[in-house]
Amino acid sequence: MPADHSSRSGVVADLRSDTLTRPTDAMRAAMAAAPVGDDVYGEDPTVAQLEARVADLLGHEAALFMPTGSMANQVGLRLHAGQGQEIISDHLAHVLRAEMGAAAAYSGITSRTWVTPRGRLDVDTALAVMVPDGGPHLVSTACVVVENTHNFGGGTIQPIEDMRRLRAQTAPVGVGVHLDGARLWNAHVATGVSLSDYGACADTVSVCLSKGLGAPVGSVLAASAERIAAARVWRKRLGGGMRQVGMLAAAGLYALDHHLERLAQDNARAHRVAQALAGAAPGIVDPADVQTNILVVDVSAAGWDAAAFTRAAAAVGVLGFAMDARQVRFVWHLDVDDEMTDHAQRELVDLLAGAGQEAEAER
Numbered sequence: 079m080p081a082d083h084s085s086r087s088g089v090v091a092d093l094r095s096d097t098l099t100r101p102t103d104a105m106r107a108a109m110a111a112a113p114v115g116d117d118v119y120g121e122d123p124t125v126a127q128l129e130a131r132v133a134d135l136l137g138h139e140a141a142l143f144m145p146t147g148s149m150a151n152q153v154g155l156r157l158h159a160g161q162g163q164e165i166i167s168d169h170l171a172h173v174l175r176a177e178m179g180a181a182a183a184y185s186g187i188t189s190r191t192w193v194t195p196r197g198r199l200d201v202d203t204a205l206a207v208m209v210p211d212g213g214p215h216l217v218s219t220a221c222v223v224v225e226n227t228h229n230f231g232g233g234t235i236q237p238i239e240d241m242r243r244l245r246a247q248t249a250p251v252g253v254g255v256h257l258d259g260a261r262l263w264n265a266h267v268a269t270g271v272s273l274s275d276y277g278a279c280a281d282t283v284s285v286c287l288s289k290g291l292g293a294p295v296g297s298v299l300a301a302s303a304e305r306i307a308a309a310r311v312w313r314k315r316l317g318g319g320m321r322q323v324g325m326l327a328a329a330g331l332y333a334l335d336h337h338l339e340r341l342a343q344d345n346a347r348a349h350r351v352a353q354a355l356a357g358a359a360p361g362i363v364d365p366a367d368v369q370t371n372i373l374v375v376d377v378s379a380a381g382w383d384a385a386a387f388t389r390a391a392a393a394v395g396v397l398g399f400a401m402d403a404r405q406v407r408f409v410w411h412l413d414v415d416d417e418m419t420d421h422a423q424r425e426l427v428d429l430l431a432g433a434g435q436e437a438e439a440e441r
Contacts, residue, residue: 092413095411096371096411097288098413100294101292102412104332108329112325112327115324117320125143128298131334137278139301150286154283155187155256157254159187166222169193171225197234199226208248224280225258226257227261232372242279257283263290267338267342282301284298287333290371291330292413344412345371348408352367352373358426359431362379363376373409394428394429
């Protein structure tokens with residue numbers, strides 16, 4: 079946590095991202111006790127246990143432990159699309175907006191997008207955009223990417239019925255589906271839909287262990303055994319072949335055992351603050367849109383610039399992330415408790431009431 083942020087009460091709520099979680103003492107103990115081996119040779123028993131566990135949860139044949147979510151996504155995309163083919167997704171998709179153009183830079187994959195509110199899956203538009211076989215004239219669509227929950231959409235949950243309908247229409251024409259499920263755990267806890275039901279809607283699924291689940295490192299890619307064998311080659315090719323990493327995999331196993339169901343607390347805290355902010359400044363957020371642990375506030379509706387609001391909030395011990403000129407994102411996670419949430423709620427309500435804006439204007 080940055081040392082230069084403080085608050086009147088001494089409480090600081092760091093809500094910039096759920097990537098900020100730190101391993102608990104019990105998780106550290108599990109990591110220290112983990113048996114290890116050389117994972118590049120496929121000999122790390124703890125990694126193998128984690129991969130089998132995640133594959134089973136998602137209803138797939140196999141899985142592969144990755145150092146990062148971006149690598150898991152990019153390897154997953156490369157399993158679907160080759161050079162000169164395209165992936166399609168909504169315009170806010172993490173794989174296109176926040177992974178540094180990796181699909182194009184490393185794999186020669188192009189992309190097309192459509193605009194949809196809050197990143198909500200628009201099945202009809204996706205089907206209309208895709209070109210299963212472009213022949214010698216048009217780029218062929220190899221994969222549709224679905225993000226669930228949707229980060230820049232504000233934690234949007236994709237309805238399972240829409241995901242099933244997309245899968246039913248893409249499979250017969252040979253177009254794959256990749257599920258960027260970095261926060262799929264939050265969707266599962268919020269809806270009660272099983273992880274395997276979500277997993278059945280995609281050929282490849284990535285899930286992150288180092289966000290709300292609280293592990294320090296790691297994501298997992300799940301798919302068929304054949305695809306995962308190919309993914310192992312691409313992981314090594316991209317520099318992701320790791321050695322005695324059972325200690326990191328042990329953190330993921332501990333998180334699945336102890337931190338999965340508690341994600342409901344993060345979802346509930348974000349929704350509670352959304353209700354308070356909507357009451358303080360109508361129009362900045364619809365609490366019904368806050369389905370999981372991410373709260374995106376349109377501070378421009380209250381006369382604020384997002385960068386100025388983020389500075390003012392940080393000055394009173396509430397750290398957020400300015401997504402653009404209008405919107406600020408706050409994300410709840412393992413290291414934000416009720417006291418921090420209460421503090422964030424009070425300070426943000428005060429800022430939206432105008433006192434903070436006046437102070438910012440005087441700077």
